[in-house]
Amino acid sequence: MRTTTAWLLAAASLxxxxxxxxxxxxxxxxxxxxxxxxxxxxxxxxxxxxxxxxVDVLGQPEFKTRARIRTDGMIALPFLGEVKASGMxxxxxxxxxxxxLRAGGFxxxxxxxxxxxxxxxxxxxxLGQIANPGLQPVDRSxxxxxxxxxxxxxxxxxxxYVVVRRASGEELKLPFEKxxxxxxxxxxxxxxxxxxxxPQADLFYIxxxxxxxxxxxxxxxxxxxxxxxxxxxxxxxxSEKRIKVYHxxxxxxxxxxxxxxxGDVVVVGERVF
Numbered sequence: 437m438r439t440t441t442a443w444l445l446a447a448a449s450l451x452x453x454x455x456x457x458x459x460x461x462x463x464x465x466x467x468x469x470x471x472x473x474x475x476x477x478x479x480x481x482x483x484x485x486x487x488x489x490x491v492d493v494l495g496q497p498e499f500k501t502r503a504r505i506r507t508d509g510m511i512a513l514p515f516l517g518e519v520k521a522s523g524m525x526x527x528x529x530x531x532x533x534x535x536x537l538r539a540g541g542f543x544x545x546x547x548x549x550x551x552x553x554x555x556x557x558x559x560x561x562x563l564g565q566i567a568n569p570g571l572q573p574v575d576r577s578x579x580x581x582x583x584x585x586x587x588x589x590x591x592x593x594x595x596x597y598v599v600v601r602r603a604s605g606e607e608l609k610l611p612f613e614k615x616x617x618x619x620x621x622x623x624x625x626x627x628x629x630x631x632x633x634x635p636q637a638d639l640f641y642i643x644x645x646x647x648x649x650x651x652x653x654x655x656x657x658x659x660x661x662x663x664x665x666x667x668x669x670x671x672x673x674x675s676e677k678r679i680k681v682y683h684x685x686x687x688x689x690x691x692x693x694x695x696x697x698x699g700d701v702v703v704v705g706e707r708v709f
Contacts, residue, residue, distance in 0.1 A: 481575035483521050483529060484557025485509060491533060494547040499537075502553060515542050522557075526550040560626050562587045564634035565594030577625045581615045583632060593653055595637045603629030638698030642667040645674030645704045654698055661692040663702055670704060678705030 483489065485507045493499040503511040509522025516536055521529050530548035537546045555573035560583055563569050567588025574583075580600060584590065590612070598615070600608040614622035626632070637653035640663060647668030655662075660681065664670065681688045682701040688694070696702070 481525060481552060481555075481573060482558060483524055483526065483552070485522060486556035487521075487552060488554035488556070489521065489526070489529075490549070490551045490553050491530070492549040492551075493534075493537065493543060494549060496543065496546070504554075505557075515540065526552060558628040560628065561631045563631065565591040565636055566632075566634055567591060574626070574628050577627060579620075579623045580610060580626055580632065581623050583626050584615075584634075590634060593636055594634045595653075596656060597634075599633045599635070600624070600626070601631045601633070603627065640696050640698070640700050640702065642702040642704070644702075645671045645706050647671055654696065658696050659692065660690055660694045660696060660702065663696050664692075664704070667702075673706045674704045675707030678707060679703070680705065 483505060485505050488502065488504045489511070490500070490502040491511075491513060492501075499514050501511075501513055503513075505511055505521050509520050510518045511521050513519050513533065516533070519533065519536075524532070527550070530550040533550075534546045534548045537543050552573075555571065558575070559571040559573045560578075561570075562572050562583060566584065567590070569587065572583055572586055578586075580598060584598065596613070597609055597611045600610060602608075608624065610622070610624075637655075639651045640654045640658070641651050642663060643649045646664070647670070649667060652663075652666050658666075660679070664679075670676070676692065679690075680703045681690045681694065681696070682703070683697055683699070
């Protein structure tokens with residue numbers, strides 16, 4: 437009983453770190469709550485070819501193995517030889533390995549740690565003006581907004597839409613406003629193999645007697661008044677009557693309600709004292 441308690445304390449300590457997915461195999465009656473928490477945490481990622489996994493028996497360093505799942509779905513493990521991993525979740529795979537080790541007499545009550553070190557078989561590609569672009573593993577169908585949230589959300593420089601290219605070649609252009617406030621049809625499901633791309637927003641440029649001159653993302657319907665506010669407002673020397681707007685190098689006749697276009701340059705002049 438003392439040995440069992442020590443193993444349970446060690447398992448609880450590893451679980452608290454969040455570093456590995458722990459899968460009790462043939463769990464004794466003393467730890468049903470631990471098993472339930474572990475199963476909830478892994479959320480059913482399906483292992484597949486080229487995923488790299490680490491399989492470990494708690495307290496048995498001779499068994500620890502890190503391997504890439506082959507194209508035939510198999511990996512080699514100590515004592516057991518070739519074992520199929522593809523098509524299983526880390527939970528079910530750990531339970532199966534633990535049961536085989538117990539049935540073979542290698543360990544009495546093995547506690548399995550199964551960690552997916554590298555996700556390669558089921559993922560979507562997120563690119564562009566996203567906080568954390570790259571591969572996003574998917575263990576189920578996610579909506580576009582969920583994938584963007586998992587990738588850290590949009591950068592300020594991002595456009596107001598996302599382009600989704602399906603694995604089938606179909607391409608969708610989805611406005612973020614509808615993703616946030618629309619119905620399910622405005623926020624479609626994403627499947628493994630899809631690509632999401634958020635392009636850089638169109639820019640406007642503001643210089644002269646402005647508190648924060650520079651280039652800024654252009655939002656739909658931005659007027660000259662809003663552009664000045666986005667640039668931090670006029671300096672004490674700036675004058676609303678001496679503002680010039682250039683589009684493709686040509687000066688426009690504008691007022692404060694003029695809608696600024698992509699690439700427009702706003703120059704705020706100094707007032708005459």
